[in-house]
Amino acid sequence: MTNRAGILVAVGAAVAGLVSAVPASATADTGAPRAPQLKWTDCATEDYPTLQCATVRSPLDHDRPSGRQVTLALSRIPHTAKTSQGPLLVNPGGPGGSGLSMAGFVASSLPSKVAAAYDVIGFDPRGVGKSRPALNCVPKYFDPVRPDSVPTSYRDERAKRDRAASFAAACGEKHGDLLPYMDTVSAAKDLDVIRRALGSRQINYFGYSYGTYLGAVYAKLYPERVRRLVLDSIVDPDGVWYDDNLSQDYAFDARHRAFTAWVAENDATYRLGTDPSRVEAAWYAMRAAVKEHPAGGKVGPGELEDTFMPGGYYNGYWPYLAEAFAAYVNEGDQEALVESYENFGAVGAGGENGYSVYTAVQCRDAAWPRDWNTWRDDTRAVNAEAPFITWNNTWYNAPCASWPVEPLNPVRVTNHELPPALLFQATDDAATPYEGGVTMHRKLKGSSLVVEQGGGNHGITLSGSNCLDAYLADYLATGTVPRGDGSRAGADAVCRALPDPKPLPAEKAAAGSANDSKGSRLHGLLGFRG
DSSP states (O other): OOOOOOTTOOOGGGGTTOOBOOOOOOSOOOOOOOOOOOOOEEOOOSSOTTOEEEEEEEESSTTSTTSOEEEEEEEEEOOOSSSOOEEEEEEOOTTTOOOTTHHHHHHHHSOHHHHTTEEEEEEEOTTSTTSBSOOOSSTTTTOSSOOOSSOSSHHHHHHHHHHHHHHHHHHHHHHTTTGGGOSHHHHHHHHHHHHHHHTOSOEEEEEETHHHHHHHHHHHHOGGGEEEEEEESOOOTTSTTHHHHHHHHHHHHHHHHHHHHHHHHTHHHHOSOSOHHHHHHHHHHHHHHHHHSOBTTTBOHHHHHHHHTHHHHOGGGHHHHHHHHHHHHHHOOHHHHHHHIIIIIOOOHHHHHHHHHHHHHHHHHSOOOOSHHHHHHHHHHHHHHOTTTHHHHHHHHGGGGGOSSOOOOOOOOOBSSSOOOEEEEETTOSSSOHHHHHHHHHHBTTOEEEEEETOOOSOOTTSSOHHHHHHHHHHHHHOOOOOOOSSSTTOSEEEEOOOOOOOOOHHHHTTOSOOSSHHHHHHHHHOSOO
């Protein structure tokens, strides 16, 4: 669950003019409103001409508020209505996802009357993006061609373990002063620093993916400071983080099989067969082929998994991935795979930063097994049923097996003190499986759960569904949530999933990155594993 790749994200232009605010007050805070402390400057882009930027300082260690400070980068689309509903803080997930571009996206995607009533606030959490200091434990850690994720022998597995352990050690060496304070509770306390700097008694919060857990933790710490709370594609708070990742492995495999079934349904375009199992076999044959001879010298099996994993987050990528898949299998076109890898799987400096924060937060938030036999046994068991990304995901998280900082205890997010929260969850979401939404709904008393039946995308509001977006807009405008009639256990409202995409003309699909639909814009900001 992190912002693994930086496709379609253009944060840099949006944050050209960051100006520091005065340090957050070190005195006890009652939550009462105070004069805003932020100094906003223009950082407009072509897409978001009213975008503003600022920074605020926050204690590295919130137990020592007068000690060392970190700098958090913020963005804002200011309200234009005569009456303001206050700040709406938005987060794309991760941990490690940059949120600066989210302010413009959310403000432009909501109905104009709804958006006009809010100051929509984006932010880079501690360690991320334009916030300072920013983490990058091992530059070029994901450069191709990486070792195959599936070990072929004990010695091979040992080498992969050593590689993950070396990442953890390098992170401790380079950022040892920061790692004890890279955790969700510290990030949630940063949100309250932002609230104070905005001069607001309460915040409204809208989070996707890991941002749902961050929001739930903030709400647990400061329930009286939450005005409205929207959680989309919800982390299972009972599984942070080892068990949640095992659940992902099964769900991503199911989503990958949905992709190969879609390719089979569109055999007239892709000519890979009408039997989904035959198409799936062709994909694994392609994986075996690039293991022996990496496509274009860049795409081995690990890179191939990284390239096709985004299809598990968003089916809008399927036509592009299918075109590259078919071009390689039918015509031996290696460049098609390379181009898809560069668009969907390659990790640049932003992705390196995101992964460094991801490991720092998840390894610190909760205990992970220290006995490698547990990792091996669990991975083998899951991989036997769900081989698509299981070993890949294990190595992605394996630094936590030897993380240099002791773990904290996960936050118990059960909450009976909140105003009604609005939750959104797709039934076939791979990154945050459906059960997580049901669990969070149960833990947040008075919350309302809107389910996208048959939906498999991760991040479902502001992505093209009029049904889902109507519930979101009504809630942000009036605070109203739907209440179920008991026809579906656990759900207060149900929206039908959007139809799967249609194949694209070959020349358009081969052109590379995804189109400019709402869904593509959102998922470019959410990133992958996030």
